Amino acid sequence: DTAVSQTPKYLVTQMGNDKSIKCEQNLGHDTMYWYKQDSKKFLKIMFSYNNKELIINETVPNRFSPKSPDKAHLNLHINSLELGDSAVYFCASSPAGANNEQFFGPGTRLTVL
Amino acid sequence: GENVEQHPSTLSVQEGDSAVIKCTYSDSASNYFPWYKQELGKGPQLIIDIRSNVGEKKDQRIAVTLNKTAKHFSLHITETQPEDSAVYFCAARPYSSASKIIFGSGTRLSIRP
Numbered sequence: 001d002t003a004v005s006q007t008p009k010y011l012v013t014q015m016g017n018d019k020s021i022k023c024e025q026n027l028g029h030d031t032m033y034w035y036k037q038d039s040k041k042f043l044k045i046m047f048s049y050n051n052k053e054l055i056i057n058e059t060v061p062n063r064f065s066p067k068s069p070d071k072a073h074l075n076l077h078i079n080s081l082e083l084g085d086s087a088v089y090f091c092a093s094s095p096a097g098a099n100n101e102q103f104f105g106p107g108t109r110l111t112v113l
Numbered sequence: 114g115e116n117v118e119q120h121p122s123t124l125s126v127q128e129g130d131s132a133v134i135k136c137t138y139s140d141s142a143s144n145y146f147p148w149y150k151q152e153l154g155k156g157p158q159l160i161i162d163i164r165s166n167v168g169e170k171k172d173q174r175i176a177v178t179l180n181k182t183a184k185h186f187s188l189h190i191t192e193t194q195p196e197d198s199a200v201y202f203c204a205a206r207p208y209s210s211a212s213k214i215i216f217g218s219g220t221r222l223s224i225r226p
Contacts, residue, residue, distance in 0.1 A: 004156075031212055041200055043157070043216040056213050090156050099145040099164060099206065102214070104156030 003027050004105035006091050012111045013081055020077045021108045023091030029103070030096035031055075032074040034066060037088040037107070049074055050096060078110075086112045115140040115207040119217030127225050132190045134201055134220045139184070142208035146179060146186050149202045151219075157202060161188070190222075198224045 004025045013019050025032065033056075034046040048056035052068040063079045074091060091105040116139040126132045138146075144165040149157035163170045163177045163186065170177050176189045190197055203217040 033212075041151075041219045041221075043202060043219075045213055045215075048212050050212065056210070092156070094212070099162075101147070101159045101162070104149075104158065106154075106156050 004091055004093055004103050006089075006105040006108050008108060009106065010109050010111075012113065014113055015081055015083060017081050018077070018079045019081060019110070020075055021089055021091075021110070022073070022075045023105060024073050025091075025093040025103070025105075026072065027093055027103060029093040030071055031094045031100075032068065032071070033092040033094075033102065034074065034076050035090040035092060035104075037090060039087070043090070047074075047076075081110075081112045083112050086110055115143060115205055115215045117203060117205050117215050117217040119203050119220060121220060122218065123221045123223070125223045125225060126193055128193055128195060130193055132193055132197070132222055134188045134203065134222070135185065136187070136203035136205075136217050137183075137185050138205040138215075140205070140207050140209075141181075141184060143205040144208060145206035145214070146177070147204050147206075147214065148175075148177060148188050149204065149216075151200045151202065153199075160201075193224050195224050195226065198222060 031050045033048045047066045049068045065077045068074045088107045092102040094100045094102045119136045147162035150160045151157040179186045200219045204214040206214045
């Protein structure tokens with residue numbers, strides 16, 4: 001069974017469009033995350049939710065809006081896509097509390113043309 | 114805030130030899146240091162972690178050392194095998210954040226047959 005799943009795996013779209021990436025975890029974890037990995041493989045946290053509440057919001061443009069309908073889901077909606085948004089986006093989850101392993105999804109490769 | 118530097122960015126070793134990846138961190142209060150392995154087309158996966166009250170930890174062919182005074186930590190892989198080829202990330206958890214971990218820039222490890 002897939003622990004952390006993301007859809008779609010690939011997303012190709014035009015500049016200016018709005019798109020969403022969905023994430024679901026079946027591990028029973030309380031905390032979920034979105035990371036962006038650029039072409040140089042650098043991994044940077046964007047958001048973190050704990051039990052549907054936003055707890056980390058890095059300096060991400062407000063075109064990015066995470067939504068957590070329940071603690072098993074954390075979706076990422078992106079408005080007015082720009083060329084610089086092209087990257088691989090990873091969802092992750094972990095049990096509540098510090099120093100716990102984060103489990104990553106397979107990633108969504110977003111290409112903005 | 115916390116900053117994690119990782120070296121080298123690429124590393125090529127002969128199969129059977131050892132590989133060492135080094136990281137430094139800036140926040141002396143950081144207390145959790147995980148290492149993640151990312152295979153091609155997949156999300157990162159935790160391979161080993163160490164907490165600040167421990168100087169060394171070993172799991173089969175993988176070991177991690179931590180020098181809190183120097184703010185250095187290292188990953189050692191012995192008897193390397195082809196399946197060890199991947200990108201490896203070190204990370205540190207700032208004391209100020211319960212959930213956030215800061216990743217290093219990654220090391221692409223290649224094992225030569």
